[in-house]
Amino acid sequence: MPPPPRSSSRSGRAPAVPGLSWEEAPLAPIVLVRGSEGLLADRATDQIVALAREQDAQVEVTRLDAAQYTAGVLGVVTSPSLFAEDKVVVVEGLEQGADEVFADALAYLGTPAAGVVLVLRHGGGQRGKKLLDALRAAKVPEVACDAITSDGDKTAFVTAELRRAGRRADAAAVRALVDAVGSDLRELASACSQLVADTTGLIAADVVERYYGGRIEATGFRVADAAVAGDAGQAVALLRHAYATGLDPVPVVAALAVKLRTLAKVGAVRSKGQGALRELSLAPWQVDRALRELRRWTPEALAEAIGAVAQADAEVKGEGRDPRFAVERAVLRVAAAASG
Known part of the structure; x- marks a missing residue:
């Protein structure tokens, strides 16, 4: 395949377009695919490989696991072969990468090989921050594959x-x-x-x-959502279905605790304005949802619900004889507090 598109800058790298969707993943000497949503990251990678194969059907594709990386491998797999075939090299799992992979990738950034497309996949977090900052400074295209949660x-x-x-x-x-x-x-x-x-x-x-029909996801968070909404019947139905499909009581209690802690945090600062809400380290949709849900809660009811969940937490961790009953009782108490 011909060399990937390059800018006219002296560095020879493609211009940065931060936050590209997976559908916009470009063919460039180096591409950063960043985010924890594996499906989108896979699609971005597949898109880049497909673009490379449009130019050269025989392009060589090499995949490296950053966690198992050893020094010098990147230089070996990107070096010209005897017949000068084009290559796509995918380095996966940079968020768990060995120190050597970051050092080699930084060195490679300064002199990318001709005819090679290097795809760097990072699932999120701060590991490798020096490399991530260098990639952005070099205006490497970045494909955003953030988790879809709302x-x-x-x-x-x-x-x-x-x-x-x-x-x-x-x-x-x-x-x-x-x-x-x-x-x-x-x-x-x-x-x-x-x-x-x-x-x-x-x-x-x-x-x-x-x-x-019948596949409504009965995770702990859906149980918690129903309980916090005051819908005891739905919460218990979801809980029993979750048990029937193998869900352990512990994550249900954890989901209830997370839900109530979020309500408590937002409730404590909501009167202080948007600035205080932004300092909670919550996603905007989480804050908006908590504000809506707090309309049915008084501080006393919230304290009662938190106490019920704390009791259930102790019981599922050894202080009670029947963890499932303990969780169901907590769910009913939370729903009753919300309804009252």
């Missing part, structure tokens, strides 16, 4: 998946699919593919129900 983002993901396949779903169907399949993006993508393959026309809610 319901709004999942809804947008499903809508985009269907649009790429030339299909549409009504709002109720999209909502039903997100509720049914849950938080795993790979499962959401797979569900979209199945609906596209097995149905025709506009996808409606009844179609989603036919395929995925």
Whole structure:
């Protein structure tokens, strides 16, 4: 394949375009794919490899595990071969990388090899910060693959998946699919593919129900959401379904605790304005949701719920005889506090 697109700058690197989506992942001498959403990072990587193969169907693709990296390997795999074949080198898991991989990548950044596309995948966090800062300073293209956590983002993901396949779903169907399949993006993508393959026309809610009815994700956080909303029946139903599918009581208590701590943190500073809320180290959607949920809570009720969860935490860790009953009792107490 011809050399990847390069800028006219003396450094010969592509101009930086921070925050590219996976669909915009470019063919460049070095590309940073950063974020914890594995599906999107895989797609970005596949996109780059596909672009390389459009230019050279025989391009050599090498994958390296940063955690198992040994010094000098990057130089070996990017060095010219006897027949000067083009190459794509993917370094995965930089967030867990050995010190040697950062040193070698920094050295490579100064003199990237001709005919080589180096894809650096970093799942997030501060490890390798010196390298990440250097990549940005060098205006290396960065593809953002951040985790999709909010319901709004999942809804947008499903809508985009269907649009790429030339299909549409009504709002109720999209909502039903997100509720049914849950938080795993790979499962959401797979569900979209199945609906596209097995149905025709506009996808409606009844179609989603036919395929995925009964699969409402019963994780600890959904149990906690229902309890905090005061919906005791839904919370207990989700809890029992979660138990039936193998969920341990401990993460349910942890989810309840996280939920209530968030409410307490937001409730303590909400009267102090947006500046105080921004200092909580919470995502904006978490703050917005907590503010909505706090409308049904008094400080006394919140304290009572936190006490109930603390008791359940002790019981599931050895102080009680029946951890499942302890958690169900805590769920009911939280829901009652919210309703009262």
